[in-house]
Amino acid sequence: DGGITQSPKYLFRKEGQNVTLSCEQNLNHDAMYWYRQDPGQGLRLIYYSQIVNDFQKGDIAEGYSVSREKKESFPLTVTSAQKNPTAFYLCASSFRDRLTEAFFGQGTRLTVV
Amino acid sequence: ILNVEQSPQSLHVQEGDSTNFTCSFPSSNFYALHWYRWETAKSPEALFVMTLNGDEKKKGRISATLNTKEGYSYLYIKGSQPEDSATYLCAFEGGSTLGRLYFGRGTQLTVWP
Numbered sequence A: 001d002g003g004i005t006q007s008p009k010y011l012f013r014k015e016g017q018n019v020t021l022s023c024e025q026n027l028n029h030d031a032m033y034w035y036r037q038d039p040g041q042g043l044r045l046i047y048y049s050q051i052v053n054d055f056q057k058g059d060i061a062e063g064y065s066v067s068r069e070k071k072e073s074f075p076l077t078v079t080s081a082q083k084n085p086t087a088f089y090l091c092a093s094s095f096r097d098r099l100t101e102a103f104f105g106q107g108t109r110l111t112v113v
Numbered sequence B: 001i002l003n004v005e006q007s008p009q010s011l012h013v014q015e016g017d018s019t020n021f022t023c024s025f026p027s028s029n030f031y032a033l034h035w036y037r038w039e040t041a042k043s044p045e046a047l048f049v050m051t052l053n054g055d056e057k058k059k060g061r062i063s064a065t066l067n068t069k070e071g072y073s074y075l076y077i078k079g080s081q082p083e084d085s086a087t088y089l090c091a092f093e094g095g096s097t098l099g100r101l102y103f104g105r106g107t108q109l110t111v112w113p
Helices: none
Strands: A004-007 A010-013 A019-025 A031-037 A044-051 A054-057 A064-066 A076-078 A087-094 A108-112 B005-007 B010-014 B019-024 B030-038 B045-050 B056-059 B062-067 B072-077 B086-094 B101-103 B107-112
Touching: A004 A087, A010 A019, A019 A031, A019 A087, A019 A108, A044 A064, B005 B086, B010 B019, B019 B107, B030 B072, B045 B056, B045 B062, B072 B086
Parallel strands: A010 A108, B010 B107
Antiparallel strands: A004 A019, A019 A076, A031 A044, A031 A087, A044 A054, A064 A076, A087 A108, B005 B019, B019 B072, B030 B045, B030 B086, B056 B062, B062 B072, B086 B101, B086 B107
8 A cells, every 4th residue: 555654653762862763655756744743833844855865944954854865765863953852743745746735654753851 | 934824723512513614824825725634643634635716625524615815714514523533734835845835733623422
């Protein structure tokens, strides 16, 4: 079945450590996105990529990094520079056209301990 | 950052009640308005992608309308059922970046049996 897989579902990190969240899709989508959700807030865009080997910052990119070496994969690294990393992270993908729906993974809940 | 507002923030209704929520968005640089349903422990799923002023879309008991001139969309649920309980997200698609979505905070609907 086609879809987006995020792993792990839950992640615990010690302060000062970098951690990488995985996002893989087999929908042949060109574009992939990373969002963050905090309680009482909408989904906020961290990074997005519309083609392989290219990505752009979203609204809250500070303290995060990404890579897009393969069409299917868009991993997100939460670095120690991210001041408040505890949140729910959601990955999405879509075709690289306007007016096309996005497909989402099930999310990763990151907790800094 | 574009502002997308949803109201109410949460809603509790009895089974069989009809309900509606609002999404307001910028009326300039508009391409599409998306509605997603996000059930607990699942991924958000697209309900509608609406593009034209006056558009009306329907899926079962759920329907939506769009007014791009004044910048709002309504989502209606007729005869709510417990399985309709979810968070309903709207997202504005516009501006210069293909496929980039700006999300509201969502309306959390609980339908009591």
